[in-house]
Amino acid sequence: MAGIGFELNKMLHNQSFSSEIKAYLYSAIISSGPWLISIICLAILGMFSGIGLGTIEHELFRSIIIYTYAFSLIFIGLIQLVSIRYIADLLYKKKTQNIFATFTTCTILVLLFGIFLSSLCYAFFEITLLQKVLSVILFLVVCMIWLSMIFLSAIKDYNSIVYAFVAGSLLSVIAAIQLANFIKTDGYLIGYLIGQSFIMFCLLARLLSEFPPSKLWDKDLISYFKKFNDLILIGFIYNLGIWVDKIVFWTAHDARVITPYFKVHDLYEGPIFFSYLTIVPTIALFILKIETHFYQHYKQYYEKITGKKNMASILDEKKMMLTRLKESLREVLIIQGSITSICIIFAPGLAQMVKLGPIQIPLIRIALIGSLLNVLLYMIMIIMFYFDLRKCIMKVSMTFLVTNASLSFLTTKMGFQFYGYGYTYASLISLVFAFYLLHVSMEDLEYITFAKQPIH
Amino acid sequence: MSEYLNDVCLLMEGTYPFVHGGVSSWIHNLIKALPQIRFTGVCILPESDKKWEIKYDLPSNFFDLKVIYLHDYNMENKRKGNQAKRHQQIDLLRSFHKNLHENEYSFFEKILPIFQFEQEKGLSINDMISGKEAWNLLLELYNPEVNKESFIDFFWTFRFTHLPLFNILKAKIPKAKVYHTISTGYAGLLGSVAKYRYKKPLLLTEHGIYTKERKIEISHSDWIYDPSDKRVKINGEIGTFHKMWTNLFHTLGKITYSSADRIVTLYEGNRQIEIAEGADPEKTFVIPNGIDINKFGKIKQNPHRGKEDKKHLYVGFVGRIVSIKDVKTFIRACKIVSLHLPKAFFFLIGPTEEDPAYYQECLELVELLDLQNLVEFTGKVDVMDYYSKLDVLVLTSVSEAQPLVILEAGCAGIPSVASDVGACRELLEGYNKDDKAIGHSGIVTQVADPEDTAKAIITILSDPELLQKYSTAAKKRVNTFYKESDLNQRYLTIYNKFIKTKH
Numbered sequence: 023m024a025g026i027g028f029e030l031n032k033m034l035h036n037q038s039f040s041s042e043i044k045a046y047l048y049s050a051i052i053s054s055g056p057w058l059i060s061i062i063c064l065a066i067l068g069m070f071s072g073i074g075l076g077t078i079e080h081e082l083f084r085s086i087i088i089y090t091y092a093f094s095l096i097f098i099g100l101i102q103l104v105s106i107r108y109i110a111d112l113l114y115k116k117k118t119q120n121i122f123a124t125f126t127t128c129t130i131l132v133l134l135f136g137i138f139l140s141s142l143c144y145a146f147f148e149i150t151l152l153q154k155v156l157s158v159i160l161f162l163v164v165c166m167i168w169l170s171m172i173f174l175s176a177i178k179d180y181n182s183i184v185y186a187f188v189a190g191s192l193l194s195v196i197a198a199i200q201l202a203n204f205i206k207t208d209g210y211l212i213g214y215l216i217g218q219s220f221i222m223f224c225l226l227a228r229l230l231s232e233f234p235p236s237k238l239w240d241k242d243l244i245s246y247f248k249k250f251n252d253l254i255l256i257g258f259i260y261n262l263g264i265w266v267d268k269i270v271f272w273t274a275h276d277a278r279v280i281t282p283y284f285k286v287h288d289l290y291e292g293p294i295f296f297s298y299l300t301i302v303p304t305i306a307l308f309i310l311k312i313e314t315h316f317y318q319h320y321k322q323y324y325e326k327i328t329g330k331k332n333m334a335s336i337l338d339e340k341k342m343m344l345t346r347l348k349e350s351l352r353e354v355l356i357i358q359g360s361i362t363s364i365c366i367i368f369a370p371g372l373a374q375m376v377k378l379g380p381i382q383i384p385l386i387r388i389a390l391i392g393s394l395l396n397v398l399l400y401m402i403m404i405i406m407f408y409f410d411l412r413k414c415i416m417k418v419s420m421t422f423l424v425t426n427a428s429l430s431f432l433t434t435k436m437g438f439q440f441y442g443y444g445y446t447y448a449s450l451i452s453l454v455f456a457f458y459l460l461h462v463s464m465e466d467l468e469y470i471t472f473a474k475q476p477i478h
Numbered sequence: 479m480s481e482y483l484n485d486v487c488l489l490m491e492g493t494y495p496f497v498h499g500g501v502s503s504w505i506h507n508l509i510k511a512l513p514q515i516r517f518t519g520v521c522i523l524p525e526s527d528k529k530w531e532i533k534y535d536l537p538s539n540f541f542d543l544k545v546i547y548l549h550d551y552n553m554e555n556k557r558k559g560n561q562a563k564r565h566q567q568i569d570l571l572r573s574f575h576k577n578l579h580e581n582e583y584s585f586f587e588k589i590l591p592i593f594q595f596e597q598e599k600g601l602s603i604n605d606m607i608s609g610k611e612a613w614n615l616l617l618e619l620y621n622p623e624v625n626k627e628s629f630i631d632f633f634w635t636f637r638f639t640h641l642p643l644f645n646i647l648k649a650k651i652p653k654a655k656v657y658h659t660i661s662t663g664y665a666g667l668l669g670s671v672a673k674y675r676y677k678k679p680l681l682l683t684e685h686g687i688y689t690k691e692r693k694i695e696i697s698h699s700d701w702i703y704d705p706s707d708k709r710v711k712i713n714g715e716i717g718t719f720h721k722m723w724t725n726l727f728h729t730l731g732k733i734t735y736s737s738a739d740r741i742v743t744l745y746e747g748n749r750q751i752e753i754a755e756g757a758d759p760e761k762t763f764v765i766p767n768g769i770d771i772n773k774f775g776k777i778k779q780n781p782h783r784g785k786e787d788k789k790h791l792y793v794g795f796v797g798r799i800v801s802i803k804d805v806k807t808f809i810r811a812c813k814i815v816s817l818h819l820p821k822a823f824f825f826l827i828g829p830t831e832e833d834p835a836y837y838q839e840c841l842e843l844v845e846l847l848d849l850q851n852l853v854e855f856t857g858k859v860d861v862m863d864y865y866s867k868l869d870v871l872v873l874t875s876v877s878e879a880q881p882l883v884i885l886e887a888g889c890a891g892i893p894s895v896a897s898d899v900g901a902c903r904e905l906l907e908g909y910n911k912d913d914k915a916i917g918h919s920g921i922v923t924q925v926a927d928p929e930d931t932a933k934a935i936i937t938i939l940s941d942p943e944l945l946q947k948y949s950t951a952a953k954k955r956v957n958t959f960y961k962e963s964d965l966n967q968r969y970l971t972i973y974n975k976f977i978k979t980k981h
Contacts, residue, residue, distance in 0.1 A: 330628030330703065333620060466610070468617075472633055473608035477551050477641065 085284035099261030103253035170225035190221030263423035274434035297389035319343035392446030487654035488519035511966035593647035666734030745901030768962035774889035810928035888952030894920035919952035
């Protein structure tokens, strides 16, 4: 008889609702964690400034550390999100035997490009050859730390990260101070490097115990770079956005050259780094809230979809999920708002505590507000990662990068009393924009979820 | 060169020239029989990952075969249309769906411009699959306020029922003066597109009832989600998503019926089903399948057929040994006949390899009924050799369209006993007044009823006069109404009439 005996079966074969969306929580932790840790580290070392070391030497050392953190984070940002996604997919498919190959592939990429880029840059710096070599090594070690953290946080092993950092940072500080007594800046640098290497080896050991060695090269990861090239860009833009105001200020007319091309902006840097510290509790709290309250409903929402429920109950679940989300954001706002307010009120005292001058107090205050807005922005981006709203994240990261760069540049021209406003307004503009995008996306969540489903 | 090179464009679904079968042979013979007509054709196949080979020696009056793959989705077109236009076009589709719900199918013509994907004015396939407007329409059709069915299954069913349609609606169709679709379904839809796009007449020939066949296939498929328990179906009702699929084929059928200018089917029974399915009675008529009179008329008749002095009475079953032919009913009938007519001998003529398990069961049944000495499975043989021997032909199928064996046997003067399925009654009793006047040429029996079958066989074999009467009627009927050459001429007449019509 006429007609096609087509295998209709085959067509529905692809109906499994693949969602790797959930993997993004872990990306959140590591994209915020590193730069906070770096600030804490500097703060600790800052407290010991002057011990066994002249001011210039200490400042050079400090600049090397800041440059290392800033550019290693921007550099790792290129591969960070893609590897997170890839690892999450491997874990989801229970293909853990390949993870070590992924790690070695990343390592090869990072070391190869890292050596090239950092050597090229430091070649122009007016420091001794030993210092150059040490700086390059430090850069690579710190990159490897970030890389190990990506892999370790994918398996939610935050404990080993924390222990390694506490021990390693302590070792850094002690070794730096001890060695500085003998060989000045180089000693300081070697000491610090020893501590950081300790962190790296701890994390590597932990990784090795979790994922047995396999192949060296992982071809599939490379195909992910092609498939998720937007994630490369997002990671880069996001991290660059965070550092761009500092970079802009280093180029300002009132920035100070320590030795070409290490620059420091005495007025700007301190208050900004200090304000970052105030948002640490909030990030911890938010991640906890997300894990407990929001994630449950988030999961139920997708379970309702895949569990063959009708649209009305899917929409009910979305309502619940969004209510929880709003509650979490509100709680965070109340707590962070209180912390920020207290800090604003006690800014003069705090400034004295962290060795900032009275002239910087208004800057501290505006930076505190900026950081409050920034942490909210950051949370909305985490939520966006949950829903795999990559286009939105891209738009928001881009907005933040552009506004933070341009407004910071503008304030460097406008004068001292405007310092910090660039960062704060950039955060505000990006926050409002992000909130708007999230709102629209939540309205259209079912559409976004279903329209994205591939045909095959 | 005239603008339309080809006279007739045949629209085929999973058949000629890639798949062997009754319909394909029919198409092949039709093309060969009308060398004065310049044919072209489109064959719709499932997907391109399988290698499809041409199985027929294409006649010299058949040109430019085109293939459409139903499930090859080309998503490269990421273009987004103008938003206002998009709104307007989705609105048009909305009205179309609303019209479908009200059983109005002529609206189809108006939505065709939307699917001109290549041109700027059409919606892109991207808009169709992942556009916001299309999503809103999907949601409206689901109706979240009242619908309690699984949304994800609705979504996938909706997507998979619609995706192949895009491939049909946007297909490039060869130009011809007449379009002739050999089924409803996707081929019928393609015919409707051709008719409205090129303003050319559309002829539909339905061998089986496509919608009915699809419905059976769908109700047996377990890949469609059914919210009620899958195993226990007490009331025989089908689930919502099965319904969406059957609705699709119903709709395709109705669109084809409403756009076709002539609807041809093989026999009156099918014509009635088409009318019940919504075909306009005025447009429908019957052109049965014919046989080559010269070939079968040449068979030498057994001069002793049915005579009492014969040593054996030969009863023949012609067909593949498969369950749809209900061979077991035949074997049981054999037992009853053998008890009444010891002279009877039974042939089962046809290939046995298609369903070995069923064949084995048949062999066991023969043994169980102790018929080993009276029954012979011939396997695949030239049936011509047996027609000269047989006294009566028996058909016990549970489903048939227009079985040619009855005509072939009839041409050789062999009366038939056939179950009451498909065109069997018309073939044995006549389908119109003139045909009925010829008289019966066999006996129609109940489906799956060995006793009734046996009774009919005994009636014919134990009454030589009746047998002779049936034999004469059978020959006359085939010669008058089922001559292949005459029937091909009728198609030629229709083609010529359409070709001359100014549209």
